[in-house]
Amino acid sequence: SLRLHRTFSLSLPVSREQARSLTFVFPLPMRNAMPVPALLPSAHAALVASSSLVLLPPPPLYPRLHTSATIAVARSCVSALPATPLSLGNCCSLLSSMQEDGRISSRSNGLETRAPSSGPSMLVFSGGTALNGVVEELKKLTSCVTHVLPVSDDGGSTSEIVRVLGGPAVGDIRSRCLRLSDESTAEALAVKRLLGYRLPLNAEPAKSEWYEIVEGIHPLWEGVSVPYRETIRAFLVYFQSQILHRSREKFSFENGSIGNFFFAGTRLFFQSLDAAIFLFSRVSHIPTDSFVLPAISTNERLTLGCELHDGTIIRGQNEISHPVNEDSTHRMSQFVSKGAQSSYRLPSPIKHIFYMSSEGTNLLHEVFPAVNPNVVEHLNQVDAIVYGMGSLYTSICPSLVLSGVGEVIAKRTCPKVLLLNGSYDRETFGMTASDFVVSISNALNRKHHGPEKHLNNPPAVYVNVMLMPRGGGIPIDAGKLAALGISQVVTVDSVYDEQGGIIFEPKSLINALKNAIGTYLPKYSKLVSDV
Secondary structure (H helix, E strand, O other): OEEOOOOOOOOOOOOHHHHHOOOEEOOOOOOOOOOHHHHHHHHHHHHOOOOOOOOOOOOOOOOOOOHHHHHHHHHHHHHOOOOOOOOHHHHHHHHHHHHHOOOOOOEEOOEEOOOOOOOOOEEEEOOOOHHHHHHHHHHHHOOOEEEEEOOOOOOHHHHHHHHHHOOOOOHHHHHHHHHHOOOOOHHHHHHHHHHOOEOOOOHHHHHHHHHHHHOOOOHHHOOOOHHHHHHHHHHHHHHHHHHHHOOOOOOOOOOOEHHHHHHHHHHHHHOOHHHHHHHHHHHOOOOOOOEEEEOOOOOOOOEEEEEEOOOOEEEOHHHHHOOOOEOOOOOEOOOOOOOOOOOOOOOOOEEEEEEEOOOOOOHHHEEOOOOOHHHHHHHHHOOEEEEOOOOHHHHHHHHHOOOOHHHHHHHOOOOEEEEOOOOOOOOOOOOOHHHHHHHHHHHHHOOOOOOOOOOOOOHHHOOOEEEEEOOOOOOOOHHHHHHOOOOEEEEEOEEEEOOOEEEEOHHHHHHHHHHHHHHHOHHHOHHHHHO
16 A cells, blocks of 8 residues: 655556556545545445545545545546656646645535635626626626536537547636636736647647647746646646547647647546546636536536427537538638627527437437536525526526526525627527526526426526616517516616627626625625615
């Protein structure tokens, strides 16, 4: 047996086969952590099937981190042992030091304990683009924000990763993590610049630059200290090794996101989306009371489908929202404009959104993935629930149609705020404000999932406040909104964006959110007077 100490300075001069025969015994966790006996059954079940490794209590690096993520991290660090610079020391030294200086806080029952804050907590359903413009202003109101994002995007460089390596799409999660990341130090800015970088559009320059990054000689590494450099680079190397293992699939690096590659490398290594998000969040210095959660916690590929009112079935998020033509290399182009003015309308309005098997083509192939349990836990705890602006059917509804989400939102008595889009997009041509409310209600009620699975709650149970940008192009049918029980419709100052059209002015939007929260929740009534 080997005892791994808190510094994780141990190196392993053994082969992968030899490592599989070892028993690794971690020291007892820090105070207040989960007792050892509670971990033994799940640890044994998770590990014994594929190796002889036995995990006792979780390493103190992850105090009170939820059990499945702990096991995934420990198992992968030992049993994967890739032929790369990645070792236990490289993988964990940075995170260990972050725990020492307080940047990793404790977790309980799968939820990280929020740091004390005077601001309200909220959960926001959104995609990876539209809400990014107000994130900085939102931080001034509160950092206690849970961002729930779908993992079904099949466009951009994400599509190439999913095509070759499989797994869920992480582009939206990576985008939000970078928006939330710290910018207070030169090194934090350097890490953000690296993980936010995209490779050139042409194949050969893109591949050449990627190799420079992997080898650690690219100028992007300037300003990144050795612990960060070795940790990030190790997972990029592992990502590259996984591409090479799939030699039958030629990977295209054009316009590739380094952050996406790092994220994919961590997910593949840990075999855990939760562990990958945890590591990415810490590397990018996200505030410890902010969370980025996938709507579905999975290692499998997810495919979104929709049924139009004329009966047409469309497969794939990109085909629904931003279809592109195949190029000369018979691959889908990665360079998709997601501006509101760039798309043409669907042949018929969308009836509903659903998940389908990766090989499916019609409603007979509908599948029902489980909601991430952490999303449900956060929904039960936050002060306010917000439906963000953006692509209604492909960014917001994929998180709402999951079983359990409608149930918990319906029973909450808190502000439930819809941020109305300022412009039409391909998915919403011709819709009115009340149509947006009805679509959200139908998704949360799972209206089209069969009588045994749907709810019958009225729209006002899910939405009680609507914020609309001044001068927006979506008609406000006040009479129908009132009939639905939506009486609080607030006009917010707006600005014009070349790609997005009319959008919320960030400061005015956050002030309107303050007002809505302060009106509904007496403990935050002082927010109203601050507006």
